[in-house]
Amino acid sequence: MNTCSAEPRRAAFTLIELMVVISIISVLSAILLPALSGAKDKAKNITCVNNLRQIMTAATLYSGDNDDVLLPAEYDAGNGAPYQEGWATILVNGDYITAPRSKYYYSIEGGGSVLQCPSGLYEVYQNNPTSRDDIEGMKARPYASESTGTKFYVHTWYGINAALGNSKSYPFTRSPMDPEPRGEGGTSSRTLTSAAEVPFRMPAFFDGFWLLNGHDERISARHNKRTRTNLVFFDGSVETMNTFAIPNVKDTTSGDIRWRF
Secondary structure (H helix, E strand, O other), X not given: OOOOOOOOOOOOOOHHHHHHHHHHHHHHHHHHHHHHHHHHHHHHHHXXXXXXXXXXXXXXXXXXXXXXXXXXXXXXXXXXOOOOEEHHHHHHHOOOOOOOOEOOOOOOXXXXXXXOOOOOOOXXXXXXXXXXXXXXXXXXXXXXXOOOOOOEEEEEOEEEOEEOOOOOOOOEEEEOXXXXXXXXXXXXXXXXXXXXXXXXXXXXXXXXXXXXXXXXXXXXXXXXXXXXXXXXXXXXXXXXXXXXXXXXXXXXXXXXXXXXX
């Protein structure tokens, strides 16, 4: 006589139970995903802050090696410089920072560097930005380097507080500066000390595009759902600010923060 009994069958989920499980998963996703997204944005912002701090340190070391004179925003061959260079390539060639070198203007080399904002867009700009929230301001701007005999490009996602032709306006300048009537010509001898000792906080580098030269739209809204911008000041401090509350770049009367002299 067979005394073995059949194993009881496992009960399947009912439709109602499945709907309850799906509802719970949906609720948990709604709770957790924004928190995870916020944590990711915060991590990107921290990386950006550290990038700007390292760039400012590199620019300070450059001045220390050059009689306190500020880093040129760029060497301009069209104005008489022996070769074309940008502030980013000057720092790379001087071993103050490291960054990938590209053979081509529109080809971004991988590897990352302190010149790449993690909240920026990984592509080369097509047009100058027209507002602080224009996505063109989130893209890379290539700087050419010609001084080593082999031309290459360094892509950067940060702007420099510079002028093209007037050393009495913004701290960094093109070298040589644009000649008259656009500028004053010649080479600026403005020092890091003079920029750091102004009676207000002056930004040196920022989330943004190329060089400032009076263009307010070159400040870029990148962080915290594109409402915040990071700035590093000549005193070495870095601050995350509401993009649309940052003083206009031409303002010479604002209190704590001013872009120009």
